[in-house]
Amino acid sequence: MHIPDGFVDIPTAAVTGALSLGAVAWAVRKSSKESGDRTIPLLGVTAAFIFAAQMLNFPIAAGTSGHFLGGVLAAALLGPWIGSLAITIVVAVQALAMADGGITALGANVLNMAIIGVWAGYGLLVLLKKALPRNLISYLVALAVGSWFSIALAAAACAAELAVSGTIPLRNALPAMVSVHMVIGLGEALITVAVASAVLAARPDLVRSYDLPRESLARTGAPRTQRRVRFWSFVVSLFVVALALAVFISPFASSAPDGLESVAIKHGAEQMAAETPVWRFSPLPDYQLPGIESETLSTALAGLIGTAALFAVVVLAGRALGRRRTGQQAG
Amino acid sequence: MTVPGSAVGGLNLLHRLDARVKIVGLVGFAVVVVTTPPQAAWAFVLYALTLVFLAALARLSPLAVGKRLLVIVPFVVVVAIFLPFFHPEGRVLVEWGPLRVTDRGALIFWNTAAKAVLSTWGMIILGLTTSFPELVNGLSDLRMPRVFVLTLSFMHRYSRLFLEESQSMRRAMASRNYNPRWLGQVPALGKMLGALFLRSYSRGERVYVAMVSRGYEGTFALNGRRRLRATDLAFAVFILGAAAVIRIVVAAGGF
Amino acid sequence: MSRAVSSGPVATLHAVSADTDVPAVLVQGLTFAYPDGTEVLRGIDLVVQRGESVALVGPNGAGKSTFLLHLNGILQGSGRISIFGLAVETKNLREVRRRVGLVFQDPEDQLFLGTVGQDVAFGPANLGLNEEEVSLRVEEALEAVGMLGSEEKCSHHLSFGQKKRVAVATVLSMRPDLLALDEPTSNLDPKSRRRLVQILAALPVTKIVVTHDLPLAFELCERTVILDGGRIVADGPTEQILLDERLLAMHDLELPYRFAPPTSHSCRASSRPG
Known part of the structure; x- marks a missing residue:
């Protein structure tokens, strides 16, 4: 989900950069107020922990692997301010020292992963905690949903930025990005819950967002998440879910672009349009021509084919990269 | 990576x-x-x-x-x-x-x-x-906010340590035939990360104590400007x- | 950070420490319990004179490390502690922490910055010394532990024995009057251990050494204190305490198999100031 340079245009980069800068500055203030002179060592080891955790690839299926993001986990454990700052630091290091994620896209990447991802997931966790009965299982369910949602939403934000920049239209980018990350999000949710329950079992006081009576821990213990599911049926069902989501989301998404795309036009297209008319894409290329029904159908179809292709690419790339990484780890 | x-x-x-x-x-x-x-x-x-x-x-x-x-x-x-x-x-x-x-x-x-x-x-x-320390010094000289510079230098110092710890834990898991092939086997990895988090958190606490013992009061200078x-x-x-x-x-x- | 102060305060500090009437450490009725109610220290009374080297031994969980953390006010239990006549309380913490050099068991905790030089400079910089003075202190401290010339090295690349020595240097650079060492020789190979013991013996400061390495007590300390269950259960000359097999057995301690106590006291003599 690390957008490279060139995929977001200058206005988008500037706006996302400014938003991120503001949010991060605020987070610095709040976390220093909260943790005092412990902020720096705490933040440092948290960032190091997230960084180390992101190095661990987890297998999804068929040789594909995803890697852990950790935003909601950090927020659940240490509060959203520290969590969001730790992810910011990690994303910045990846861009500066490892060329993973563009330097002009840094604002967008921080916004997606460290701000939107962390806060949306954490917000959902807090809301669900209020809505669900107060017990350990509900807490873990809320955590799972929160971390899964944070990945999906960060992917959606990423798709929106690509669309506003005119790189990929929203009707293609959104379903594809979101559906793929809905699958990756499952891994995120599983790991987040497993880490949180391990920490809860040993040091419940270190899980800041857990405010239920401690006794319930001893009774319930860590949940059994490891279930025996037939491997290939799992792969196939993942694929079916991804496709179903793509088909379901695409028509829904096609109504959204207008607003976003018109923003893009307002932003920088005017002077750009004068000298480089072809670079910017026009907001309404061929939408009006067919009737609503067939439009829905065609966008859904496009989403479906796109998702299938993307899924294939992810599987192949994951296989190749996964092998390379395992090789490095062994060495 | x-x-x-x-x-x-x-x-x-x-x-x-x-x-x-x-x-x-x-x-x-x-x-x-x-x-x-x-x-x-x-x-x-x-x-x-x-x-x-x-x-x-x-x-x-x-x-x-x-x-x-x-x-x-x-x-x-x-x-x-x-x-x-x-x-x-x-x-x-x-x-x-x-x-x-x-x-x-x-x-x-x-x-x-x-x-x-x-x-x-x-x-x-x-x-x-x-090198990473040079990068951190460079950012510091470019007047990047202190919180980030210091956090970066901490992160660099401890990410290696945590990576080694996580690798040795992974080896310990592999010695007992843990070789995850699909998502359903992932929670064990999460447990390992949980252990890593506990270790890193108490590491953070101990480092803080070590800093306070040497007169730390919230901020410090890394290097002089070159x-x-x-x-x-x-x-x-x-x-x-x-x-x-x-x-x-x-x-x-x-x- | 203000860097205006140079050698001024150091001179005054030495004037204070010249007042030889007050003991280096004075602890009276110290008790401490963790927030969950676990009592760790249950009434400790201890006096350590200037220039003394005291070994603090006892089984795991006896409260040794917790006790050390009280010496510079990281933990504050009830009871009275004063360091060179200075009460360990919030208003004196700055000065107390300069005078008490705490060396932790795991050097990884103490070396938190990128390079050796930065880590050793951390303490003196916090004292508000100017850059020249800081680099002088760094040089002096690294020389004392035989690590001069490694300022630019990444702590990560040092051997474990070197890390231990640099950890000692990080507090020496603050010119402490009392060195409190937690398990200085744990996990060291015999050669690195020998090197560290020689370095520590040569340092002319008051020392409190927490250790499971009982031969170390013979080598470094003329006095040994046994702590068990949060209380001091024995206190006396090292030979007397550590050669009393019944006493050791009562507190789950034992000397290494076929250990022969040293007959010469050469290294102890060199640990005295002057």
């Missing part, structure tokens, strides 16, 4: 430069590249030549650079996949049933791919010629100058 600051050996000109000029120069270069309109293909060729020159100067192995460039592949491929589905306006270059690749679509692909390759390449040169040498300035002038000249000629409608 490797640990940041894995600047490989060699002590040639680019490695010895002050980190400040490398950061400003290569980040500035990336910004200029990203603002260049894609029609000026020749400009991208010149940008690439500038980077080839720098990489040769630093004696970076093309293989090492190429490997690192792989990180952008997924995004470039996604754009390529969607190429036939969008931007149906414009001159059709390739037509294949209902799928059409138009000149607009192709231009967008070129725009993203060329810019991604060039800016990433520049950052790879930065990463391969600058002076830039002539070679540092020459590098900054070269890279920013090259990028600026190319960009200005593009803006003036040259060629």
Whole structure:
């Protein structure tokens, strides 16, 4: 989900950069107020922990692997301010020292992963905690949903930025990005819950967002998440879910672009349009021509084919990269 | 992925430069590249030549650079996949049933791919010629807020330690035949990370105590500011100058 | 950070420490319990004179490390502690922490910055010394532990024995009057251990050494204190305490198999100031 340079245009980069800068500055203030002179060592080891955790690839299926993001986990454990700052630091290091994620896209990447991802997931966790009965299982369910949602939403934000920049239209980018990350999000949710329950079992006081009576821990213990599911049926069902989501989301998404795309036009297209008319894409290329029904159908179809292709690419790339990484780890 | 600051050996000109000029120069270069309109293909060729020159100067192995460039592949491929589905306006270059690749679509692909390759390449040169402590010092000298500089230096110090710990835990798991093949086996990894978190949290507490024991009161200075040498300035002038000249000629409608 | 102060305060501090009437450490009725109610220290009384080297031994969980953390006010239990006549309380913490050099068991905790030089400079910089004075202190401290010339090295690349020595240097650079060492020789190979013991013996400061390495007590300390269950259960000359097999057995301690106590007291003599 690390957008490279060139995929977001200058206005988008500037706006996302400014938003991120503001949010991060605020987070610095709040976390220093909260943790005092412990902020720096705490933040440092948290960032190091997230960084180390992101190095661990987890297998999804068929040789594909995803890697852990950790935003909601950090927020659940240490509060959203520290969590969001730790992810910011990690994303910045990846861009500066490892060329993973563009330097002009840094604002967008921080916004997606460290701000939107962390806060949306954490917000959902807090809301669900209020809505669900107060017990350990509900807490873990809320955590799972929160971390899964944070990945999906960060992917959606990423798709929106690509669309506003005119790189990929929203009707293609959104379903594809979101559906793929809905699958990756499952891994995120599983790991987040497993880490949180391990920490809860040993040091419940270190899980800041857990405010239920401690006794319930001893009774319930860590949940059994490891279930025996037939491997290939799992792969196939993942694929079916991804496709179903793509088909379901695409028509829904096609109504959204207008607003976003018109923003893009307002932003920088005017002077750009004068000298480089072809670079910017026009907001309404061929939408009006067919009737609503067939439009829905065609966008859904496009989403479906796109998702299938993307899924294939992810599987192949994951296989190749996964092998390379395992090789490095062994060495 | 490797640990940041894995600047490989060699002590040639680019490695010895002050980190400040490398950061400003290569980040500035990336910004200029990203603002260049894609029609000026020749400009991208010149940008690439500038980077080839720098990489040769630093004696970076093309293989090492190429490997690192792989990180952008997924995004470039996604754009390529969607190429036939969008931007149906414009001159059709390739037509294949209902799928059409138009000149607009192709231009967008070129725009993203060329810019991604060039800016990433520049950052790879930065990463391969600058050790992480140097990078942190450079950011500190560039007046990056103290919280970030200090956090970065902590992160660097402890990420290696945690990676080693997580690797030894993974080895311990592998010795007991844990070899995850699919998502359902992931929770065990999570348990391991939980243990790693507990260790890292108490590490943070102990470090804090060690700092307080030595009179820490909320902030501290890392290093004194150093002076830039002539070679540092020459590098900054070269890279920013090259990028600026190319960009200005593009803006003036040259060629 | 203010860097205006140079050698001024140091001179005054030495004037204070010249007042030889007050003991280096005075602890009276110290008790401490963790927030969950676990009592760790249950009434400790201890006096350590200037220039003394005291070994603090006892089984795991006896409260040894917790006790050390009280010496510079990281933990504050109830009871009275004063360091060179200075009460360990919030208003004196700055000065107390300068005078008490705490060396932790795991050097990884103490070396938190990128390079050796930065880590050793951390303490003196916090004292508000100017850059020249700081680099002088760094040089002096690294020389004392035989690590001069490694300022630019990454702590990560040092051997474990070197890390231990640099950890000692990080507090020596603050010119402490009392060195409190937690398990200084744990996990060291015999050669690195020997080197560290020699370095520590040569330091002319008051020392409190928490250790499971009982031969270390013979080598470094003329006095040994046994702590068990949060109380001091024995206190006396090292030979007397550590050669009393019944006493050791009662507190789950034992000397290494076929250990022969040293007959010469050469290294102890060199640990005295002057």
